[in-house]
Each structure stands twice: as C-alpha cells, then as structure tokens.
Amino acid sequence: SLKANIGKYEFNNVMLNAAGIRCATTDELTKVLNSEAGGCVTKSATPEPREGNESPRMKATPLGCINSMGLPNHGLDYYLKFAEENQGKDGKQVLLSIAGLTVDQNLEMLHKIQESSFNGLVELNLSCPNIKGESQIAYDFEAVRDILTKTFKFFTKDLGIKLPPYFDLHQFDQIADVLNDFPIAYVNSINSIGNGLIVNPETESVVIKPKGGFGGLGGDYVKPTALANVRALRLRLKPEIAIIGTGGIKSGRDVFEHVLCGANVVQIGTAFGFEDVKIFSRISKELSEIMAEKGYSSLDDFRGKLKTL
Template sequence: MTVSLATKFLDYTYENPFMNASGVHCMTTKDLDELATSEAGAFITKSATTSLREGNPEPRYFSVPLGSINSMGLPNKGIDYYLSYVLERQRKFPDEGPIFFSVAGMSVEENLKLLKIIQESDFKGITELNLSCPNVPGKPQVAYDFELTKEILEKVFSFFKKPLGIKLPPYFDFAHFDIMADILNQFPLSYVNSINSIGNGLYVDIDKESVVIKPKNGFGGIGGEYVKPTALANVRAFYTRLNKNIKIFGTGGITTGKDAFEHLLCGATMLQIGTELQKDGISVFDRVQKELIEIMEEKGYETIDEFRGKLASI
C-alpha cells in the first residue's frame, strides 16, 4: 500500500498539507528560503503591516513544557519587503506551489490599504488576512467584534478579487460559532484558519515569583499542546457550519502525526505548525509527516480524503 499526503487546495495539489504558522520561521528572506526548501508542502510569510515594526519589548516569547506564551506585537519588515520576495520567487520558480501571504493591519483602513497593494500587484498566490492578532497592547481582536468583521469583509470583497483566507481567534461558545459562520458564508472566502493563539494567558515562574514575558505585564497568547482541544473544536465547528467551498486550515497544538491526523479527521485541509516549529526547527515537517503516514498505514488509508472530516459522534 502506498500512502499519499497529496492535498488539493484551489487549483493546486500540494505534496502534503503542512505549512508554518504565520509568525514562526518567516521573518526574513533567509527564513522563507529555508521553508521553501523544507519538507513543508507550502509556506506563509510573516503577517505584514504597512511599514517595518519592531514589535513588543523582549522577552516576548517563552517556551513552556506544554507549549509557549508570547506577546510579539507583530514584528515584521513591512509589506514591501515580503511582497518583493514573493514576486521574485514567483518569477524564479513558476512551477512552485502558490505562496501564502499574510497581512495584519492595525486598523480597518490599514487592512484595506494592504489588500489594495496586493490586489494591484502581480502576486499570484493566496492572501491571508489576520483578524486575530491578540498581542498588540490597546488593540482588541477584530474577529471578536462580529459587526466589524462583517464590515471589513464587505469592504474587502468590493475590490479584492484574488484568493483570500482569514485567520481567526478561538471561539468558545456555540452561539459564536453560529454567528461567525453565518457572516463568513456570505463571502467568497477561500479558507478559514483556526486558531490563532488563545489570547491573554499568563505563565508564572515560581522560582522568580514573576511573569515570564515583558509586554502587557506578562499576559500573552498561548500556543502548543495546551490549545489543541480548543483548536480541534474550532476546526470541527467551522467545518460543519461553513459552505464546503470555504476550506478549513487547522492550526494549534500540532506536535506529532497523531495531532495532524486529528485535525484532518475534524475537517482541516491544510495544517499549520507554530510552537513546535519554533522549538524544533524545520525538521519538524519531515518527522510529523512520517508519523502521519505510519498512522494512515496502520488504519489502511491511502489518501487523506478517505478520512478527512469523518469524525464520528457517539
């Protein structure tokens, strides 16, 4: 039996469904080159703002036994830096899979400005609009404001004609799944990425009797194993509520092939790895793929489509 991890998304078939999560191993062109030549099926750029941002003061990321806490504050080199990179890569490697390009404005106006730049460019990949950055002091998460989310998407799709996905924070209530899905189903989205980190967690160093990151008095986004049950719930909730032409990208707590299998079983099409990539480096993609293939072999699955979304209820 030959197991294939081939994954079709839009008009392209990727060798496997694995990607980096935006924000991890994608700040510089060197990082992006390493992702492009890694075992990942695709990669996404750092969420870009209009201009370079230094981000929050350090320490702003801390690795903990079951994951991570961070309050990065959207450090990035600005949209021109990443756009020039992806345009050059498109030119050099025309047969390479479409690149994912992430943007995260600090306001509605900036989001629209960033997307207009991409719309007017020769970028042929897929754009991800980050509506869920939880770590910018003084700024609420857009995607927890349902009316504002709808307003942004109405404005975006009045001019944006290229493939677009959105990155969402976790939701914790069935009513919120229902409300957000009803909004998203009104728009021609290519995908929904669930989840970003769980916002405003707190980790304590008992020896120092202190928090472990500097911004926001130690409050930060939680990622890694801690968040997998929440991520799986969001993947499943949106998979069962959204139009089938809107795919689900599963992000959160993928450290092993078993975690990846669970995300796919819940309905995910592509899978993004963040905390484990930060901890292990790009070798994580090779390891997790091998573990996923072993599970599929044991279960007799030759392709992901044989089990994607087929989570049983009892």
C-alpha cells in the first residue's frame, strides 16, 4: 500500500501536488482530488487576490524549470472555502497554503483560518523567493522564531512550515533548534532553489522577465539538495514533526529515495506541471513495483532507513 499519514491525517496515497503547480483554481484542485494523489495543496494565498509578476514568468528547460510567478492567486477566502468544503473526503486531505507578504499578513490569515470551520493542515510558506524587495523569511532564524511565537499564542489548528533549501550543516542545526520549540505538525522541504539564473546563449538573454531573469529552480536541478534537506532535518527534528519531501520527483525511484531519507509524504511540482494528473498513477505503479521487488509492503518498512557507508 502507498498509504501515508501526518499525525492523525491519513492520505490514501503518499503523493500530493506541490503548492503553486496546477492548483490555483477550484477546477484544478478538484482534478487533483479526483486523481490518484493522496490530496491536494492549494496555491499559496495572500489576504487579497494578486495578479503576480509580469510575463514571461516561467520557463521549462530539459532539466526542470525556472519561475518567478510572484504569488498570483485568488486570495485566502477563495482557497479557504474550497478547503472547508473538501477536507478529509475519501482518504484525501486538502492542505491550505498561505504566503503573506509580511508577518502581519500571515498572522491575519492564520486568525481567519483559526475562526473558520477548516480543520485540516495549514501550510505556512516561509520561503517564497519571488516577491520583489522581500526576503525569504526562513533564512532568518530569529524571524522564524518570532512568527511562530506569535502564531502559537492563538493558533490551535495543525500547522506545517514550507522551508527553503539550506546548504550549510549549521543552518540545519539552527532551523531545527527553532522548530523543535513549537508544536508544528510537519515541515515541507524544499521550496524551489531561489534566485537561480537560466541563460539562453543563442539570444544572449535571460529567459524570464521579472527580477532581471532570476527565479526559483525546480526539477532535476534540485533533487540532491531536496534529499539532503529531508535527511538532515529528519536527523535533527523531534519525531512528532513529520516531513513532506518535495524536490525533483518524477519517478517511483525518486519517491523511494525521498522516503528512505525520511519523508512521510511527498509533493511533486515541476514534473506534475509537465505531465498533469496522470503522473500520480504512473509513479504509483513504479513505486509499487520497486517495493514489490524489494519485498516491502508499506512505506513504513523503509522510511528513514537510509544506510551510510
């Protein structure tokens, strides 16, 4: 079976879409819920609807993609209503993603969610790299402590945190020290690798318009970084904090590797963008075949059991 769970929340499949990919409208979200995925994640919401950055703002490449979308979304009320109406149906979860442009916007949205009838998982995105003039909050460890301190003074629902990739082992120690002080349900690692640059040598140009061409990388570029982040966090976070592994998944083998590193659930962004919902059935089959060959009947049989030499 490919069942998974985060605390009391059960997923009939280990795979979800990653926030931002084919999840901005209720039609797209419903399509994910009706697929083999174990649930869906809503496009990161801001308090009010946003158009996002100027186009072109996403470019696919042979190894993945670069984007600087700038949080185009329909606003919190739109996604909160969808989440209230669809949470927990048929073994599928709706994860409600929020990404305020400021701490106050995040707290305002968390208050609204606290007062709503939604009782599923909320994913607080502290790692959007594409807002002009704003930095990725989760690279500032004291800022993370501050927002979580303020949040847990009133927020009693189940909260996950979407993290950016870290690259220095000391950063993993520091973020884990902060996160372990709070009753967090999960961390989602990683968001895109922020502020990469793709160059077209023929046109001698960047390939997306916002921010002079700098944007978040996804796809093959990011898988080893994602695996390192899942593994490093699993070795440091308290066991009550689950991990969603995101980054570079496009095959059953990739899911297998993320789970070996410690992922409880996984999310698929770039490859889901390329392949649409049929990716969830294809990868389910591939992962089931790998598990059958190895004699594993559940993800628990190998989760976190990565060997070292």
